[in-house]
Amino acid sequence: MPSLTINGRVLEVAQGATILEAARSAGIEIPTLCWYPKLPVAGNCRICVVSVDGQGKLVPACATKVTEGMQVATESEAAVQARRGVLQFLLARYPADHLLDGGNAKPQNVFEAYVVRYGVRPVPARQRLLGLRRGDERPGDPMISHDMSRCILCTRCVRACEDIQVVGVLDVAYRGEHAQIVVGADGDPDKAGCTWCGECVRVCPTDAIYEVLPRQRLAGREAAVAADPVVQSVCPYCGVGCRIELHVENNWILKVDSPSIEGETPNQGSTCVKGRFGYDFVQHRDRLTAPLIRKGWVKRQGRWVWEGPSGPERRSGPWQTIEGEGQQPKPKAPPRATGKRLKDLPLLERLAADIRDRAATPPQWYEPFREATWEEALELVAQELNRLHQEHGSDAVAVFQSAKCSNEENYLLQRLFRAWFGTNNVDHCTRLCHSTSVSAMQAALNTAAASGSMREVEEASDVIFIAGANTTETHPVFGAAIKRAQRRGAFLIVADPRRIELARRADLHLQMQPGTDVALFNAMLNHILASGLEDRDFIARRTKNFEAVRRAVAPYTPERAQAITGVPAGLIRQAAERYARGPNTSTIWAMGLTQHLTGHDMVTALLNLILATGMIGRWGAAMMPVRGQNNVQGASDMGAIPFVYPDYQPVSDPAAREKFARVWGVEPERMSLKPGLKVTEMSRPGSPIRALYIMGENPIISDPDIAHAEAWFQSIDFLAVQDLFLTETARYADVVLPGASFAEKTGTYVNTERRIQLAHQAITPPGQAKADWQIIVELSNRIGLPTTFRSPEEVMEEIRRVAPSWAGVTYARLEGAGLQYPVPSENHPGTPFLFADRFPTEDGRATFHPVEYTDPAELPDEEYPFVMSTGRQLYHWHTGTMTRRSTGLDAREPTAIVEMHPDDAAELGVSDGDLVRLTSRRNSVITSVRLSDRVARRQVFVPFHFREAAANLLTSPVLEPHAKMAALKVCAVRIEPAQVPAAV
Numbered sequence: 001m002p003s004l005t006i007n008g009r010v011l012e013v014a015q016g017a018t019i020l021e022a023a024r025s026a027g028i029e030i031p032t033l034c035w036y037p038k039l040p041v042a043g044n045c046r047i048c049v050v051s052v053d054g055q056g057k058l059v060p061a062c063a064t065k066v067t068e069g070m071q072v073a074t075e076s077e078a079a080v081q082a083r084r085g086v087l088q089f090l091l092a093r094y095p096a097d098h099l100l101d102g103g104n105a106k107p108q109n110v111f112e113a114y115v116v117r118y119g120v121r122p123v124p125a126r127q128r129l130l131g132l133r134r135g136d137e138r139p140g141d142p143m144i145s146h147d148m149s150r151c152i153l154c155t156r157c158v159r160a161c162e163d164i165q166v167v168g169v170l171d172v173a174y175r176g177e178h179a180q181i182v183v184g185a186d187g188d189p190d191k192a193g194c195t196w197c198g199e200c201v202r203v204c205p206t207d208a209i210y211e212v213l214p215r216q217r218l219a220g221r222e223a224a225v226a227a228d229p230v231v232q233s234v235c236p237y238c239g240v241g242c243r244i245e246l247h248v249e250n251n252w253i254l255k256v257d258s259p260s261i262e263g264e265t266p267n268q269g270s271t272c273v274k275g276r277f278g279y280d281f282v283q284h285r286d287r288l289t290a291p292l293i294r295k296g297w298v299k300r301q302g303r304w305v306w307e308g309p310s311g312p313e314r315r316s317g318p319w320q321t322i323e324g325e326g327q328q329p330k331p332k333a334p335p336r337a338t339g340k341r342l343k344d345l346p347l348l349e350r351l352a353a354d355i356r357d358r359a360a361t362p363p364q365w366y367e368p369f370r371e372a373t374w375e376e377a378l379e380l381v382a383q384e385l386n387r388l389h390q391e392h393g394s395d396a397v398a399v400f401q402s403a404k405c406s407n408e409e410n411y412l413l414q415r416l417f418r419a420w421f422g423t424n425n426v427d428h429c430t431r432l433c434h435s436t437s438v439s440a441m442q443a444a445l446n447t448a449a450a451s452g453s454m455r456e457v458e459e460a461s462d463v464i465f466i467a468g469a470n471t472t473e474t475h476p477v478f479g480a481a482i483k484r485a486q487r488r489g490a491f492l493i494v495a496d497p498r499r500i501e502l503a504r505r506a507d508l509h510l511q512m513q514p515g516t517d518v519a520l521f522n523a524m525l526n527h528i529l530a531s532g533l534e535d536r537d538f539i540a541r542r543t544k545n546f547e548a549v550r551r552a553v554a555p556y557t558p559e560r561a562q563a564i565t566g567v568p569a570g571l572i573r574q575a576a577e578r579y580a581r582g583p584n585t586s587t588i589w590a591m592g593l594t595q596h597l598t599g600h601d602m603v604t605a606l607l608n609l610i611l612a613t614g615m616i617g618r619w620g621a622a623m624m625p626v627r628g629q630n631n632v633q634g635a636s637d638m639g640a641i642p643f644v645y646p647d648y649q650p651v652s653d654p655a656a657r658e659k660f661a662r663v664w665g666v667e668p669e670r671m672s673l674k675p676g677l678k679v680t681e682m683s684r685p686g687s688p689i690r691a692l693y694i695m696g697e698n699p700i701i702s703d704p705d706i707a708h709a710e711a712w713f714q715s716i717d718f719l720a721v722q723d724l725f726l727t728e729t730a731r732y733a734d735v736v737l738p739g740a741s742f743a744e745k746t747g748t749y750v751n752t753e754r755r756i757q758l759a760h761q762a763i764t765p766p767g768q769a770k771a772d773w774q775i776i777v778e779l780s781n782r783i784g785l786p787t788t789f790r791s792p793e794e795v796m797e798e799i800r801r802v803a804p805s806w807a808g809v810t811y812a813r814l815e816g817a818g819l820q821y822p823v824p825s826e827n828h829p830g831t832p833f834l835f836a837d838r839f840p841t842e843d844g845r846a847t848f849h850p851v852e853y854t855d856p857a858e859l860p861d862e863e864y865p866f867v868m869s870t871g872r873q874l875y876h877w878h879t880g881t882m883t884r885r886s887t888g889l890d891a892r893e894p895t896a897i898v899e900m901h902p903d904d905a906a907e908l909g910v911s912d913g914d915l916v917r918l919t920s921r922r923n924s925v926i927t928s929v930r931l932s933d934r935v936a937r938r939q940v941f942v943p944f945h946f947r948e949a950a951a952n953l954l955t956s957p958v959l960e961p962h963a964k965m966a967a968l969k970v971c972a973v974r975i976e977p978a979q980v981p982a983a984v
């Protein structure tokens, strides 16, 4: 390790480190403009020059490697003079008059702060030879705007877009004094492929590219650089779990930034559009600010009694059901906003007004409720849950937990229902997400989490195999890491029926018919075995039951798979060989694989491929089921599933029951050894559930066959919902309890790579709303289960007592980048990858399970000739409760759409934006056409975020047999042109 001296301090640094890296590692600041963490070094601005070896020799610190014995002075007279010259030069066209005449105290950005720090006096604008650059170029965009008069051409934005996000929307055009940053070829960011990630906003040192919302909020006021309090948090959307910083002003989130930590954070400073701009839902006018009780509940002689209408009228209201909304003709969708249209302010204002009216909770939804005190609301919930439990037994009570709430909150809620009500009817949205992954992984490996880390995929995988995961839209920061990996040289194979972005970029795209994955994976393994490419040593030492799989895949020749999947046999062979040769292959999958009638089999076939080639258990060979919501992993870890306690300890194990009963202060016999009902089973005909408590879920939009689900929710005896908004589900509740958003409470979340991260409270909840953990503590005590926690940290102390994999987790240790569990002790550093030596089974071996291909639950026919699949879009999340209340996100995708191949649209006589009616064997909805060659002929894609054209009205209620997953990815539909209302 070479050593050097910086400003008199002796430092040892890694071989190959630059002077800048050495200085930063020691906390010595050297000014930078064109340099930025994670960007390739440009070395052209020269603001980071330092003196070396005491001879007045100046070198750029960012581009000069440390040599043994080097003497560096960062603020020598020569260095300071050189910096002043650089700043004076950059000021030549910069609007800096506000820094004259006493304005020095108020630098507005990083560049101006350097100008002030080095005492450089700008030349007044009227005395300059060169005019300012052109100013604001994109008025009207609700998220990002440009004031290019402030641009100093450091090109950070261009390189961040190209090298970090791998999008390449920005460029430097023209030469000399005419040089400027341009957006795409014609200024239209959409045509150039912009994803509005805001990486350019993050890296711009002059705010020439800036976020609109904070600027609007601060209009007319002075905004000092980073003067507002900054609170560490975690993005509330997807399972990547990006670390973010909330900038707060007067109990208001002013903006979201991301720490430029060069360490182990999942995002290393990046976010996607949702993480950076999708935070204004927190302050949306629709937030619930007081508990609500359905009118009809009255208190008589100390008890609550229902005196409202009975029967179907009881939960009706002055609204249409989801089914009703889906049948209504709608205004023709406005065309997607493009750069040109964004300049058309009147249109944008109309669009924004339209969004506010449509996305906000309709006022009539509140009519069946009255505001109540917490005392009233909690008393009523406790009374009715206890009453129905006593009258109908433990099987009659159930809880839907939340993949958006913290670990502590999920732990507390399952603790209440298991310990007090003695029920394991405890589940959450993992049922509709990765439950088939969990069942398949449990069977093969006795585990349910990813084996590896996102970082190893980016840095160490030679081959990346992605099946049924649209990562650049659903987990965009991980998607960017995969693109960077491919740029590094990794070979990318994508198995997906759609030509999504990664499929277009892939070295091999296996575009199979939907639902045929088992045949594809079996054929890949067939060819691997025929070519002798299996890892015999791994199979012999680490697995069992291989011969059964060898026999099972024998009939799946690539030619037979071609006939089933539509993928040419030659491509299957190529993919199989590349996969098996690695040397390090990572395997990534998501809901494109899991949400099928045969989802368990599909994941099992993929696991067989992983095990037969030994692509697991070392850095670079990761097994990654990419988790959907921000805490779906954590909610599962905390026991929010019907068959396990926290840390996957079976509820059917008397010893586990004894242990938890002791900690929770109840008799073991009070707790059930019987696994509970799953979410998708609770609303089935014959369900015993009479009382349901829901925390932060909206099943009426996310459940399959919504019309049936909505009828069931209307029929149960008691429904309590704890949420931020009066959602489509909450409007049927007896009691609605106002919870807190991620920014309004402290707690921990687990991302898709098992990383436990701590998010701090930044603001207080609105009105009387409370942190969800507080609500559960108060409810538990009122119901009868003594619960004394005074903070989420105290809850974590109990979690680590009962969950062996979390034994070493403390809040203090989670600050920064968090810890990847297992963390079995307080001095354990966490576990970036698993299974190096053994699997967590009794004999340490994984088990192969043979699987056969069977047809999807629904096949197209003459009456229903299209195959519809459902999924997420880049700008929205899940049932849209948050993203449809975020101005910028909803402006990008304001309406429901169906992606349709242009040739199919031409046959139907419809074009982009036209309305069509989609009809399945269950129901129909009207939505707008979006022409897209991402879908193959006779296939369509419908996002499930929009209640007015709810995709799940159409989907099948058939359940996968192992995990009770709904078959959401294959649904046969017919499509016809629909009428545009005359008024539009």
Ligand code: SF4
Binding pocket: 235, 236, 237, 238, 239, 240, 241, 242, 267, 270, 271, 272, 273, 274, 275, 276, 474, 475, 476, 477, 478
């Ligand atoms: Fe949030 Fe996921 Fe986007 Fe990261 S990638 S900012 S976690 S939505």
